[in-house]
Amino acid sequence: MRRQSKQLPDSDRLLAPSGAVENLLRDAGLRPTFQRVALGAILFANGDRHVTAEMLYHEAVQTKVPVSLATIYNTLHKFAEAGLLRQVMVAGSTAHFDTNTSNHSHFFVAKANLLLDIPGPEVVLDKMPRAPDGYEFVRADIVVRLKRKDG
Amino acid sequence: MRRQSKQLPDSDRLLAPSGAVENLLRDAGLRPTFQRVALGAILFANGDRHVTAEMLYHEAVQTKVPVSLATIYNTLHKFAEAGLLRQVMVAGSTAHFDTNTSNHSHFFVAKANLLLDIPGPEVVLDKMPRAPDGYEFVRADIVVRLKRKDG
DNA sequence: ATTTGTGCAAATCGTTTGCATCTGA
DNA sequence: TCAGATGCAAACGATTTGCACAAAT
DSSP: OOOOOOOTTTSOOOOHHHHHHHHHHHHHHHHOOOOHHHHHHHHHHHSSEEHHHHHHHHHHHEEEEEEOOHHHHHHHHHHHHTTSSSSEEEEOOOEESSSOOOOOEEEEEEETTTEEETTTOOBBBOOOOOOOOOOOEEEEEEEEEESSSOO | OOOOOOSOOOOHHHHHOHHHHHHHHHHTTTTOOOHHHHHHHHHSSSSSSSHHHHHHHHHHHHHTTOOOOOHHHHHHHHHHTTTSSSSEEEEESSOESSSOSSOOOOEEETTTEEEEEEETTHHHHHHHOOOOTEEEEEEEEEEEEEEOOOO
């Protein structure tokens, strides 16, 4: 069923319906501009995904969405602020964003810059440590680093 | 007992004895150059510490150790390669290095760029997830993010 | 009409690299 | 002697910023 894209940005591809995305954004208190709706359609179409700014930018360009890299960064941060995305700080320079905003852990393959959700509640902390005096708990991040079996 | 430093880089301050550091480096297969010994003295003097390149650089400059930032980066990576340090990828742009190379978790205060060991085996994973086919486990990193109680 | 978002290019930050020069074994 | 280290400055990649213009309420 998945034919090649034929310059039809809003059809012929697995994108979320623009109307739905518009509401999503409005409900999150964000102005549904053209680029935000288009990026939202890319991001929230199918199940959960992980993107970097660069990845989303390329995807947008391929989908003929007129958008600049600066706006990609802007949008990713706004979405994250609004709770539509979760920023995953896994390592190194590049920031990853996850459309799965629930509390879960990640696999990360450094060489491939590949980020994956760990399915289910398989990884859990045994005990929560108590925060030192003067500080309060924000969140526990668990990253299980992997490498290819050969490499 | 701790008087002010008086331009006496190798005394009058809690530094590891150079001889000991030299042996440490030699045993790790690293040439004990002047800067490496000096940086090693700073790093391995007292208990466990965490440094960024920038932090170590400033400390070195203050201690009148002639060293360039490039060499700091170089040295930190060589030390890490040799198992004398562990690189902690906690977030964002800056790399942290930990003189505690044992398997343990961290607290991290983003605003202050402050990294702390979580004492003892307080935080442990309940279950290890099995790696997806084709991949193998490298290591699980646990970072408990904190913020100041007021801020 | 006013606020908010966008695009571009320049600026920034942490880090790496190329290369000539020094240094330790 | 000579591989390996150092320092400097330039190069780098990801991200951010300043500002003029455009779009949404």
